[in-house]
Amino acid sequence: MHYEAPVREPLVLGNKSYHDVTVEVAKPIETAPPRSWWIAFSISLLLFLWGVGNILYTIGYGIGTWGLNKTVGWAWDITNFVWWVGIGHAGTLISAVLLLFRQKWRMAINRSAEAMTIFSVIQAALFPGIHMGRIWLAYFVFPIPNQFGSLWVNFNSPLLWDVFAISTYFSVSLVFWYTGLIPDFAMLRDRAVRPVQKHIYGILSFGWGGKAKHWQRFEEVSLVLAGLATPLVLSVHTIVSMDFATSVIPGWHTTIFPPYFVAGAIFSGFAMVQTLLIIMRKMFKMEHYITIQHIEMMNIIIMVTGSIVGVAYITELFIAWYSGVEYEQYAFLNRATGPYWWAYWSMMTCNVFSPQFMWFKKLRTNLIFTFIISIVVNIGMWFERFVIIVTSLHRDYLPSSWTMFAPTSVDIAIYLGTIGFFFVLFLLYARTFPVIAQAELKTILKSSGEEQKKHHSEHDGHH
Amino acid sequence: MDTTKHVQVGSAQAEAHAAHAAETPVLSALFRDDDDLMAAVKAARAKGYTIAEAYTPFPVHGLDKAMGLKETRIAIAAFMYGALGLSTAIAITYYMMIVDWPQNIGGKPSFTWALNMPAFVPILFELTVFFAAHLMVWTFFVRNGLYPGGKAQNPDPRTTDDHFLLEVEIKGDRAPLEALMKQNGAIELH
Structure with a gap:
């Protein structure tokens, strides 16, 4: 058994045995959901259905139903796409990067964070799909032989890199998540009483039995997948940023974009993890597993990444001035003082100013305050993408084509619809999947459980 | 049992x-x-x-x-799958962009694969990861008799x-x- 320094805070509170962990992780699945779950689910479902209706309308009539115009050819759709992909990044960061760094606090939150990754990448992938206009021709993005002879995809194009990055990211995240879920599904299978439940979890658990050799391979697979997912997650937002950075639009054509986008992605993703986990720990009484310490750790990451984003904003302004390129200078002046000044300053306030409250321990351990900031950060990160995309486009090189962008009701409905879809998936997940990686958590119970730690320190005292 | x-x-x-x-x-x-x-x-x-x-x-x-x-040798297997993914990516970019239908796109040189290669780095990387991760997990399932x-x-x-x-x-x-x-x-x- 390993011992842990007594100064380290326990990661699992209360006096938990292995069996307690099993029972408490299985509880949301085996009992009826609380009323709050039904309320949240109904609202999300309505939003989702509203979104589906508007997506079908868009596919039927074309993207003329959106607020796009000749000058602003990319607006809410790509903003939402980048926003959702960014949110997904925190899940991989928690499960892969924190695994490589041997951060044990990830164990209570990695399952839900990875679920968030998968569900938000689904939302993201929706937008380029419907923006194509002819979604039934979507297979053209893959390098497959087609009816025009050998007209291949263009491997020089960042938009094609995106296709490969997003599909690799989605599918690798999915198998990473699923591999981790198998032992937990087996636990649910072995304690299921109702035959239907036993049958379903029997199928999902792939027959897992926890043999020593299988665990050995399991740990190696987890480690290698983490090693692969870490550069992968960095590559995904790097490539997303190249959609902009490799173009020649002032305000987009900058080398700072890849690290700036990755930091922003982690920042917004952790904020979304906070939003989800603060609700979930309350709804399903997981306070002993997802502790204030977990919330605090994530707040620190939000503070650090928010500050990195702030440095990136200021660097951009400085470089615009220092470059001496008048178009570049105007793009940034227009962002801060032009007709979209309110979007720019909302971004600055939400992303740079609001995370600075997390320097205070009292505030970063306060749940309600954290919850509010987590939402503010995600609003800010949505504005960041809106500012980058719309304010760079709406005043191009020809003043005669300068224009403004206004979303239509379809734009709004599809965006809110994806939020609904995301929460529908997450709420269903929270009722049917083991929301805590219980097998993994059991490995640290003896070293990081509250009662077990007390026992160790007393024991050490006697010697 | x-x-x-x-x-x-x-x-x-x-x-x-x-x-x-x-x-x-x-x-x-x-x-x-x-x-x-x-x-x-x-x-x-x-x-x-x-x-x-x-x-x-x-x-x-x-x-x-x-x-x-x-x-376990599964990490070695993953390395070989990654090498396979990289080779596949080199093969398809070479065949599609250089041999079968070379085009001048954005002034990027398409005469040889080596000159055009920097633009393919993201694809080379993604396919390496894709092959390594998926084939390793399949190996994991097959070797453990999980389905x-x-x-x-x-x-x-x-x-x-x-x-x-x-x-x-x-x-x-x-x-x-x-x-x-x-x-x-x-x-x-x-």
């Missing part, structure tokens, strides 16, 4: 297990604690017994070494909760082995 059913299922692992069980009888000892399990494994191995299998609810640190299991709807491999359902099951091959008399297991904290013997 119903061994005949296992054979029907066709899992290599289960077949091996069934054949093995037919040859050498095993003693199943159930433990409540991972430290007891580890102690029992070490004690049994020290006495010259062979551990047939251990079923645990979570990866017990050091159990594979204590049982004398060989190190959707596969029959539960653990003989006792409690081993996914908080029990630890050890199967030790019986060598000669059963009684001393039972005593050894009990001594190390076994709560049930079968």
